[in-house]
Amino acid sequence: MSKESHTPHIVHFNTQIKVLIALLALTWLTVTIAYLDFGNLTVFIALLVAVIKSTIVLTYFMHLKFDSKILTAFLILVVVIFGVFIGLTFFDYALR
Amino acid sequence: MNKNNTITEAQAVHPFDEHRDDEASKLGMWLFLFTELILFGGLFLVYSIYRMMNPEAFAAGSLHLDVSIGAINTIVLISSSATVALSITAIQLKRKRLTINLLLFTIFAAFIFMVNKYFEWGHKFELGLFPGGDAFNALAGGEKLFYVLYYFMTGLHGLHVIIGAALIGWVAWEVKVGKQTHDNFAFLENAGLYWHLVDLIWIFLFPLMYLIS
Numbered sequence: 182m183s184k185e186s187h188t189p190h191i192v193h194f195n196t197q198i199k200v201l202i203a204l205l206a207l208t209w210l211t212v213t214i215a216y217l218d219f220g221n222l223t224v225f226i227a228l229l230v231a232v233i234k235s236t237i238v239l240t241y242f243m244h245l246k247f248d249s250k251i252l253t254a255f256l257i258l259v260v261v262i263f264g265v266f267i268g269l270t271f272f273d274y275a276l277r
Numbered sequence: 278m279n280k281n282n283t284i285t286e287a288q289a290v291h292p293f294d295e296h297r298d299d300e301a302s303k304l305g306m307w308l309f310l311f312t313e314l315i316l317f318g319g320l321f322l323v324y325s326i327y328r329m330m331n332p333e334a335f336a337a338g339s340l341h342l343d344v345s346i347g348a349i350n351t352i353v354l355i356s357s358s359a360t361v362a363l364s365i366t367a368i369q370l371k372r373k374r375l376t377i378n379l380l381l382f383t384i385f386a387a388f389i390f391m392v393n394k395y396f397e398w399g400h401k402f403e404l405g406l407f408p409g410g411d412a413f414n415a416l417a418g419g420e421k422l423f424y425v426l427y428y429f430m431t432g433l434h435g436l437h438v439i440i441g442a443a444l445i446g447w448v449a450w451e452v453k454v455g456k457q458t459h460d461n462f463a464f465l466e467n468a469g470l471y472w473h474l475v476d477l478i479w480i481f482l483f484p485l486m487y488l489i490s
Binding site for chain 1: 299300303304307308311314315318319322325326329330344348351352355356358359361362363365366367369370466469470473476477480481483484485488489490
């Protein structure tokens with residue numbers, strides 16, 4: 182893409198401040214629920230909150246929402262590959 | 278005929294136009310970040326497998342970590358991630374002074390993070406809870422594994438914090454001397470992406486190391 186046609190999206194200050202507040206709230210949430218007993222669900226809930234937080238960081242702080250969609254596509258590919266790693270490794274250990 | 282005479286209209290408008298492709302440079306940075314994700318992803322996988330094999334030992338090890346230090350460091354890193362994101366908005370709006378101040382705040386936050394880490398690790402070293410220390414040697418196998426992974430993963434992450442802070446410092450300098458401007462800030466964006474990655478990894482490290490017990 183030539184420089185002339187490159188018009189980068191300017192994210193508002195307010196948007197990033199709101200994102201920061203959301204991330205801090207989720208941090209508070211993850212610490213709070215860690216002290217409640219959900220049994221086997223504890224790990225799952227902690228990871229779920231972490232996934233939500235990282236999605237927010239990727240979308241707004243890392244500008245994936247405003248950038249070329251090829252970056253998002255690559256990221257999804259990497260996550261899928263990592264998922265395959267996890268799946269195969271756990272299969273191996275679970276079936277020994 | 279002298280070729281200098283055949284100047285096109287575009288060259289006349291931008292006499293010193295350099296070749297630049299911000300989107301490609303960003304894609305390059307992302308490709309590097311993917312290798313980082315897989316690097317830490319592999320470590321998380323090792324952690325998960327050993328945790329599955331030693332659930333009680335990992336829970337006991339996790340109880341010994343100071344949740345408040347971990348939580349403070351989480352807040353520090355998330356805030357510094359936000360200031361980097363804000364600095365990109367600031368440079369696009371041509372607010373140079375604000376851009377530099379936001380970047381300096383980020384470096385300050387990285388410093389606070391590492392000071393906390395120093396006290397946290399220092400306290401464990403005093404107790405002998407390090408590979409080779411007396412208290413460490415007395416632990417059962419599973420808890421040893423937890424501590425080795427704790428030191429390796431938070432240590433590798435800490436190294437990234439130091440590298441990231443150095444990069445942000447370099448970028449702040451380039452903003453100051455005018456090498457990064459409102460229409461040419463690819464290096465600021467890429468250094469910012471690196472800093473967000475550091476934040477991203479901590480988002481997973483914090484609950485897995487400190488909270489699950």
